Amino acid sequence: MIGTKSDSLVAKKHTIRTARDDNAAQRREHSKRHHQKLWLPDQPGAWAMALFPAIGGIVVGGVSWRNVWLTAAWTLCYCFQFSAARWLGVRAHEAKDVRKRHSTIYFVPAAVYLIITAIVGIPVFVFAPKLLWWIPAYAVLAVLSFWAAWKRSERTLWGNAVAVIAAGGMALLSASLGSRFFVPAAPHERFTSRLSPVLAPNSAAATDPNSPAAVAVYQSNPLPGPHSAGLAQYYFSSPLLPKAGVIAALAFILTEYASVLFVKTMIREHGHVGYYALSIGYHVLLVALGFTSPTLLRAASGLALPRSTFASTLLWGVPTVILLLRATIFPLTHKRMKPVHIGMIEAATSVMNLVVIALVLI
Known part of the structure; x- marks a missing residue:
């Protein structure tokens, strides 16, 4: 009897100790994930939208140490924007006691990324001084981005448009520093x-x-x-505005904003008829643009695509139809899809867009 009670007591102590160990492990894992989220954006789709245009510019413009360096600096800049936007959001909207604690937590990554970005980014302008022409444009985009963060409007249509234009423009900058054009x-x-x-x-x-x-x-x-x-021919043949880089930037901007509308109809605005109609209308225009752009570009002086009009039309037109089908079918599901599944769909279509844009322009 005594032995049975003793064994029962030992088992209870072991169970309590195991539960404590499990709780401690869970707390450590949670703390680790929280620490990672402070320093790294945790959305794969956002990473793809931020970096794929720059990578596409490398492919279109030709690999060089300049555009690889620029892409590395842009990656750090994206991390800085992510951290700074969270810090601004806390400063603007949290209660005073929470603001003081969280402000310090978010300020440190933002400050570190700012310093590292400056160290890595400034030499790019030294070795490619014509990039200085783009500082005013990106300064305006940065102000709008941080204003959106201050107002907590990053997820609005205009806030998303600012992010998409900034990321898409990197295709042009990256291509202009490539071995084909620099x-x-x-x-x-x-x-x-x-x-x-x-x-x-x-x-x-x-x-x-x-x-x-x-x-x-x-x-x-x-x-x-x-x-x-002509002015158009002169400037589009210059290192700042290579023809293929301009077209790549516009293509990335248009397709990435289509992704923005699609994701909204899948998560935040799932079931919202107005957003669904807006998304479908935008995708229909994108399809029309995909099938007509090669002809329009060939008709414009000095802006013809490297491939034949027929091949370019197929390469751009068919993927836009796929994007339209995606935007039409998936939002009609009555039950919301898990974000991870939406992210997988976005990753697949982002890779498709990158490959197609590169195939048309090289």
Whole structure:
């Protein structure tokens, strides 16, 4: 009898100890996940939307150390924006006692990311100074993004549009620094590097772009500019606005905003007739654009796609139909899908968009 009671007591103590250990493990795991969420965005779909345009720009423009470096800096910038937006949201809306505690928690990652982003990002502008032309545009987008965070309007249509434009524009910046489009800063170097295949291999102009012979060739044959060509042709052929980069940026912006509307009809606005109609209408316009863009671009002077009109039409038109079917069918489910499943659908279509945009432009 005594032995039975003793065994029962030991079993109870073991059960209590096991429960305590399990609770402690759960608390440690929860603390670890919470710490990770402070430093890293926890939405795979958001990562894809932020980084795929920059990666697409690398593919379209050609891999170079400049656009890889730019993409790394952009990744850090995205992490900074994520942390800073949460800090601003807490500062603006939490109660005073909660604000003081949470403000410090969110401020540290934002400050660290800001410093690291500056360290990594500033050299990009040193080695590619023409990127400085984009600072005003991205400064405006940053102000709007942080204003949306302060007002807790990041999930609104205009707040999402700001994020999509900023991410999509990276396709253009990344492509402009690629091996296909980036050229040296000195004008006579640009000229001789483009003409080097047709110059005499052993000539001074071909071997040394800084030589008097190279400078003389450049001065006697200046590069095309607004004085000798249409403005559209001149600027779209410049390193800042490579044709393929512009088209890639527009394609990413349009398809990513379609994803924004689709996700809204699946989660926050599931069952909302107005948002569903808006999403379907946008996707129908996207389909029309997908099938007509190659013809329109070929008709525009100097903006023809590398592939044939028929091939480009199929490559862009068919995927937009897939996006339309996605936006039409999935939101009609009576039961909301789990976010992880929606994320899987988004990941698949994001990869499809990246591959298709690259195939059309290279």
